[in-house]
Structures are given as C-alpha cells and as structure tokens.
Amino acid sequence: MATIEEISTGLRIGALVKNSTLAEHEVVKKHFPLLSLALNAGASAQLRNMATVGGNMMQRTRCSYFYETSMPCNKRSPLEAGPDKNQPTGPRAVER
C-alpha cells in the first residue's frame, strides 16, 4: 500500500504513499510534473512528509483549505479555480 509502481497504463500509487514521496518520485517528476507541482503546492513540508495520498483523497470537503480559493488545494479542480494569472505568457484558463 506504500509503493509506487509503473504499470502499462501509467502508475499504481498506494494509498499509504506519502505526499512528499510521490511528489519527489523520479517517474512522477518526469512524466506527471503537474501532479508533482500540485503536491508540492499543498500544505507545508512537515505535513507533506506525514500526509498520505489516501488520506488526502478521502479528506472531507468541509476542510477549510478546500473552500478558501486563495489557498492551493489538491482536491479542487483546476476548472473551478479559474484562470491562472501567474503564467509566463499571461492568464490562462483550462477549457472544459
């Protein structure tokens, strides 16, 4: 449950993998850089070192970070977050 395996369709990520372990995994950084960035944008290093992928996904949406749109939250869809104003080429929105 705490392993990250490459499979033919991508990665199999165990529920007990720590957020920081997943963010720093070589394959994730190379092939899924957005996932790595999203994980590293969440919480603090101390929390990421303890929090698991399973716990992050199962955490109730009543969490104040989910509702505070100025804070990064791994569970909030980029579609709900609106345009990202910090892109080098100007604001960019994700289209449905």
Ligand SMILES: Cc1cc2nc3c(=O)[nH]c(=O)nc-3n(C[C@H](O)[C@H](O)[C@H](O)COP(=O)(O)OP(=O)(O)OC[C@H]3O[C@@H](n4cnc5c(N)ncnc54)[C@H](O)[C@@H]3O)c2cc1C
């Ligand atoms: C100060 C602070 C800042 C934070 N900032 C952010 C942020 O910026 N972005 C963000 O996305 N999150 C943020 N979080 C939330 C944090 O990422 C989650 O609290 C954490 O990932 C939960 O993981 P955990 O392993 O501690 O789970 P737990 O808190 O132990 O569990 C959370 C829920 O998941 C269930 N659960 C846990 N493991 C499993 C499993 N293997 N199978 C089934 N159910 C399971 C538990 O029963 C519980 O209901 C923050 C939290 C804190 C305290």
